Amino acid sequence: MTGEKQKEKDIGKRDFIDFNAALWKYNGEKGAMIPLLQLAQDTYGYIPEFAIDSISEIVGIPSAEIYGVITFYSQFRLKPFGKYLIRICEGTACHVNGAKSILRAIEDELGITIDETTDDGMFTFLSVACLGCCSLSPVMMINEDTYGRLTPAKARDIIRNYKKNIKEVTA
Amino acid sequence: MKKIKVGLGTCGISAGGMKVYEELEKEIGEKNLKVDLCETGCMGMCYKEVLVEVIDEDGTSSLYGEVTSDKIKGIINNHIMKNQPVEEWIVKNEKPKEDDTFFAKQKRIVLRNCGVINPSSIDEYINAGGYKALELVLKESDPVKLINTIKESGLRGRGGGGFLTGMKWQFAHGAKSDKKYVICNADEGDPGAFMDRSVLESDPHSVLEGMIICGFAIGSDEAYIYVRAEYPRAVYRLKNAIKQSHEKGFLGKNILGSRxxxxxxxxxxxxAFxxxxxxxxxxxxxxxxxTPRIRPPFPANKGLFGKPTNINNVETFANVPWIIMNGAEAFASLGTPNSKGTKVxxxxxxxxxxxxxxxxMGITINEIVHEIGGGIKGNKKFKAVQMGGPSGGCIPSSMGALEIDYQQINKTGAIMGSGGLVVVDETTCMVDMAKFFLRFTQNESCGKCTFCRIGTKRMLEILERITDGRGEKDDIDLLLDLADTIKNNTLCGLGQTAPNPVLTTIKYFREEYEAHIFNKKCPAHSCSALVNYKIDAEKCIGCTLCVRNCPVNAITGEKKKPHSINQEICIKxxxxxxxxxxxxVIKD
Incomplete structure (x- = not known):
């Protein structure tokens, strides 16, 4: 119980209660595991260990099996993301239109590679198979905003703008 | 009253469609104009986004392309307020236009409502003839006749496999069980494919109607749509459409008064691909x-939660209401002897x-690339089309006269697939293309079958060393051998087709593989390890931009004099x- 109390403090009481309340609603429904994991991720931004245990208790599936499901799907993550999630499209259309050079420019600008987060916790850089706006290729998304018809220089400018805004906000 | 429609599919939004919509709203409000502003889905002309259609009182349509803030003011001031359309910005109206060839050879069945109706409005769908097919089916109340209609239409599953839809329905209909399921596969995963997403975003009700009719045909009362979480807009529109459908009584208990x-x-x-x-x-x-499992038992006998299940994809379901309304013959009159209808x-x-x-179906690759697609960007040479994504292959431009049809495409070693058609030009390296798809399948292999899990990994390593300039003389044979083994020893369609991109590129572009392996050259100048960067002394003005940006200081030269690259130091x-x-800077 004390462990759970500590976790409540860590994550924020409100979220924890909301999540647990939502968990109980699902009781008994067939095939509920993936929606429950999506719920956990929507609440916390990632899937914390205690959420796995809570889900295990409710659906009666061992934690190890849930862990297997989490690692199978690319949507789920066990660590939190940065504030800005950069998703570069490496779909076929973007690939033939030079996505690699955009990727290199962003890596260079941020000092991290794909699947990494910057030390200040601001940017996470991911590669995805297709964002579905092939006619605007090459494309990247930063959080919900899409940037199309990129060149390496344009991509660098966009990232620099974000960095500038972060600096202004913190100052 | 004039009507203004803004195309707000994902590509329209990415190109700035939301901003255009908001600015139009603002202009209309400020000037207090009587105009009906609404959103619609994908109009198809992604290359001209943002698209805005103005419909005059008499029904005349003018489609404006590449709309920006400046154009909005122009459209409002001239077209809306003075009734003077801005001809130079219009990409489609009743007058002949340069872009007419984009539409000339198209036949819209699945996309019949896309970019025409407001996807958030069930009334617009109904006014366009929606849910009439369901009414008809329930009135006739004859599942066997219904299944026969679908069979006679010759509709094949549009997800890639191309199995006859009517047959699939018949199997599920014949299975005896207290509970049956319908599933709509909207897990569109091929990189370079966005057909299903556009249909779900632009005309969700046509998919729902197809599913409900299928449910009646096989005797099911419950369905699932499995849609990618990466398509938030499609999910949103579907949820909205399902709610509306319930309210109107097309979903729920005793639909339209029937049992x-x-x-x-x-x-x-x-x-997960x-x-x-x-x-x-x-x-x-x-x-x-x-993870896939062994078939049989097929889902038609033992599917979701162990019950008989019929699975079709989005495009297949969207075809169904049209077939019911227009008849199996109308659908079967389109296409080739073994592939009927249309393909998106x-x-x-x-x-x-x-x-x-x-x-x-039956249109040639050349017609799609040169007439509809308007040829290759930037005066480059057409090299090949990639069809079927990671399960498909590359068809060279020399086979451009090929008619698109399930059998003809399969003969080339590619597959029809779900509908991604990526055109490549002379600057695309075919070995790199094969490597690209193999890396994708390698990443997405579920790991159940050894040959898919490890075989694709070994193939990828070979392709990596070929493009890195470390290719060995037996590599092509080794690739062919591994491909054969993977094809014959994996469980599901994805594993069995994983080697296709490699096999087709070896079949049609073997000389490119050989140039990489034996001459250590990439003919397309695309593989960085096999490219030498040089400076053209005639073009270089000595601005020192490259000198300052070279990470290894390989470029030397004085200001205003041509620079040069030291090949020993250059890391390419x-x-x-x-x-x-x-x-x-040129690639050699």
Whole structure:
């Protein structure tokens, strides 16, 4: 119980209660595991260990099996993301239109590679198979905003703008 | 009253459609104009986004392309207020236009309402003839006749496999059980494919109607739509459409007063390509890891939660209401002897006019690329089309006269697939293309079958060393041998087709593989390890931009004098090539 109390403090009481309340609603429904994991991720931004245990208790599936499901799907993550999630499209259309050079420019600008987060916790850089706006290729998304018809220089400018805004906000 | 429609599919939004919509709203409000402003889905001309259609009082339509803030003011001031359309910005109206060839050879069945109706409005769908097919089916109340109609139409599953839809329905209809399921596969995972997303975003009700009719045909009362979580807009529109459908009585208990009841639930996929395979998809809906299992038993006998299940994809379902309303013969009159109807393609890559197109089966690749697509961007040479994504292959331009038809495409070694059609030009390296797809399948292999899990990994390593200039003389044979083994020793369609991109590129572009292996050259100048960067002394003005940006100081030269690259030091990162504004850095 004390462990759970500590976790409540860590994550924020409100979220924890909301999540647990939502968990109980699902009781008994067939095939509920993936929606429950999506719920956990929507609440916390990632899937914390205690959420796995809570889900295990409710659906009666061992934690190890849930862990297997989490690692199978690319949507789920066990660590939190940065504030800005950069998703570069490496779909076929973007690939033939030079996505690699955009990727290199962003890596260079941020000092991290794909699947990494910057030390200040601001940017996470991911590669995805297709964002579905092939006619605007090459494309990247930063959080919900899409940037199309990129060149390496344009991509660098966009990232620099974000960095500038972060600096202004913190100052 | 005039009507203004803004195309707000994902590509319209990415190109700034939301901003255009808001600015139009503001202008209309400020000037207090009587105009009906609404949103619509994908109009297909992705290369001209943002698209705005103005419909005059008499029904005349003018479609404006590449709309920006400046154009909005012009359209409002001239067209809306003075009744003077701005002809030079219009890409489509009743007068002949340059872009007419984009539409000339298209035949819209699946996309009949896309970009025409407001996808958030069930009334517009009904006014366009929607849910009439369902009414008709319930009135006749004869599932066997219904299944026969679908069989006679010759409709094949549009997800890639191309199995006859009517047959599939018949199997599920014949299975005896107290409970049956319908599943709509909207887990569109091929990189370079966005057909299903566009249909779900632009005309969700046509998919729902197809599913409800299928439910009646096989005797099911419950359905799932398995849609990618990466398509938030499609999920949103589907949820909205299901709610509206319930309110109007097209879903729920005793639909339209009949004894037939049906409900549809949405399951969001969690990002696994293999879940496009039907048995893996079923496992995923059940909440498990999405790995395929051995068939038989087929889902038609033992599917979701062990019950008989019929799975079709989005495009297949969207065809169904049209077939019911227009008759099996009308559908079967389109296409070739073994492939009926139309196919939607997502046209992308090095093409002048990329977008969403729907063409009758039997059209040639050349017609799609040169007439609809407007040829290759930037006066480059057409090299090949990639069809079928990671399960498909590259068809060379020399076979451009090939008619698009399930059998003809299979003969080339590619597959029809779900409809991604990526055009490549002379600057695309075919070995790199094969490597690209293999890396994708390698990443997405679920790991169940050894030959898929490890075999694709070994193939990828070989391709990597070929493109790195470390290719060995037996590599092509080794690739062919591994491909054969993988094809014959894996469980699901994804594993069995994983070697296709490699096999087709070896078949049609073997000389490119040989140039990489034996001459250590990439004919397309695309593989960085096999490219030498040089500076064209005639073009270089000595601006020192490349000197300052070279990470290893390989470039030397004084200001205002041509620079040169030291090949010993150069790491071929390509930075100088990217940043030179005068194109003075050349690849050799």
């Amino acid at each position: 037939f009841s049906f409900k549809i639930k949405i399951k969001e996929g969690a990002g 293999v879940c496009g395979e039907e048995t893996a998809l079923i496992a995923s809906i059940e909440g498990k890891r999405g 393609f997502a046209l992308a890559g090095k093409i002048a006019r990329g977008g969403l197109v729907e063409v009758p 990162c390509g930075k100088c090539f990217d940043i030179c504004k005068l194109n003075a």
